[in-house]
Amino acid sequence: MHKLLLNFQDEKLLRQALTHRSYVNENPGEVHNERLEFLGDALLTFISGEYLYRKYPEFAEDEMTRRRSALVQEKQLAKFAIAVGLDSKMRLGRGAIQDRGFQSPNLLSSTFEAVVGAYYLDRDRNIEAIRPIIEDLFNSVPQMTVEVRSNVDSKNLFQEWVQTNFGTILPNYVTQRCGGLDHAPEYLAKVLVDEQLYGEGRGCGKKGAEKRAAEDALSKLKKQGLI
Structure with missing residues (x-):
């Protein structure tokens, strides 16, 4: 099991991070992960920006902006989700499962963001606890992949x-x-x-x-x- 999932202290918080709204609709009493997703998205934006600022001192703002977007775009986050094993652990409703939700880049990326947000809370809101785990994933992305994707990002x-x-x-x-x-x-x-x-x-x-x-x-x- 990946260290992002292995080291959780609050199992209820992890379970919430893995729980999609479709699962909650079929299982009243559960809590979906959308608030955690919002928090994780903000954390990933900050960590990726600081990571690029530190790693590439020669890059101007526009280049760092393109690369940051490439690191946190949906398809890339979905790959991170698979790398840490979320594709087999997401809690989805029957309809989402029938629609191949375990392979959905949207659901995978959203769940990854939620788990990042949950881990941050689990570690007493200490961003330094989550930073090295995320940066290890960033380091696994080939530089050429970042460059090619960044050139076509409309945002x-x-x-x-x-x-x-x-x-x-x-x-x-x-x-x-x-x-x-x-x-x-x-x-x-x-x-x-x-x-x-x-x-x-x-x-x-x-x-x-x-x-x-x-x-x-x-x-x-x-x-x-x-x-």
């Missing part, structure tokens, strides 16, 4: 445009569920800059919806001749 491209034209202002993604099934929810994302709407997108996961919102924003900018 990074849009953020670079925003920073070029607005300085320190960053895109703000407002994402909420808009439909779908419990084991396959659909999300709508809107991306705003300085409270102005630039693009919208839908996806089966929050990250997918945000990516499509960025793509929509870039498409509109191209039509306006701004990029």
